[in-house]
Amino acid sequence: MDLQELVNAHQSRLSDTEREILAFMLNNEEFVADSTISALAHRTFTSTSSIIRLTKKLGFSGFAELKFFVKNSLAGPTTPPIDFLESGRNDILTTYEGLMATDFTPIVQKIDTARTIYCYGTGFAQRTAIQEFSKSLLTCGKFTHVIPASTEFRGSIGVMKPEDLVIIASLSGETESALPTVRALASRKVPMIAITALGVNSISAVAEHALHYESTPTVTSIHTEPFHSFVTLSVLLDHIVRQYIQYLDLKEKDS
Structure with missing residues (x-):
């Protein structure tokens, strides 16, 4: 696009x-x-x-x-990757370039001040990555609530408030089961950080902050559908944690 x-x-x-x-x-x-x-x-x-x-x-x-x-x-x-391995390398490099161009200050401040952080992944791979992200934030002294499925995500609308923070990880940013909930949260002024693959999408458009990772669909001989790697999603989530730790260190030095 x-x-x-x-x-x-x-x-x-x-x-x-x-x-x-x-x-x-x-x-x-x-x-x-x-x-x-x-x-x-x-x-x-x-x-x-x-x-x-x-x-x-x-x-x-x-x-x-x-x-x-x-x-x-x-x-x-861009020229198509030479092979499957090169595709993964390019995805990581592109993701990092985007991260380096992003100001994380308002994002880590929002994480720091949020009363409750709700984390939700729209698919199995996204949920797995979000769970690891939640564990990493816990080591920083920040407790998060991981929402396990779309029905629970929809049912949590009433308890999520403007002083909370919702972090949602998706591939396309167009997951139909999540969109009504995301729009309802936006109308209630609940802050959201959308983490999706590169490109314009509905979830990122209504979130307060949007972060993107690259995941090139690759056709292989053993997959009937294009293969998507979520390594770059894990890279992005790890980068958020590192930015937050750095923010806490600077905050302690200034106090």
């Missing part, structure tokens, strides 16, 4: 000012790829807060992730 397709997918949710910003971006993608948020605000006669709101409407965690998306789309389609 490129920037034009991204705009098309969100046209109905955009204000006139946001459409004007995007019109400039579509005509100046090279500038956006190397710009700062202040420079873009200056060129579009808007404010940095307007651009931040726009990036979140488009499903990104912030301007840095939008820049990364534009830069990748300008590079065009």
Whole structure:
């Protein structure tokens, strides 16, 4: 997906000012790829807060992730991996590039101040990764509640409050069983961190923060369906824990 397709997918949710910003971006993608948020605000006669709101409407965690998306789309389609092993390596490198372009400060602050952290994975692999993530946060002194299935996720809406935090891991970000619950939580102003594969999706679009991992579908001789590795999801979740530990260390030094 490129920037034009991204705009098309969100046209109905955009204000006139946001459409004007995007019109400039579509005509100046090279500038956006190397710009700062202040420079873009200056060129579009808007404010940095307007651009931040726009990036979140488009499903990104912030301007840095939008820049990364534009830069990748300008590079065009990448050469297919040489082999199955190379595909895994590329996925990890792409995931890390996105993580390095993300400001984790508001995310770890939200983890630190949340009354209760609810974690939910939409599939078996995502649930397994989320469970390990929960154990890692426990070693940091942060207790989380792992939700085991979609029915429990839906049934928890009434107890989740704005002072809590919901972390949801998905592949496509379009899991039909989860979408009504996610939208209900958004309407109740319950903070959410969406963790999905790269690309624009419905869950990321309504979450307060969105993080992405790369998982290239690969056809193998022993699978009838494309194979998705979730190693990069584990890498991303591990990075969140490391960012949180670093945040706690700095917080203790400053106190």
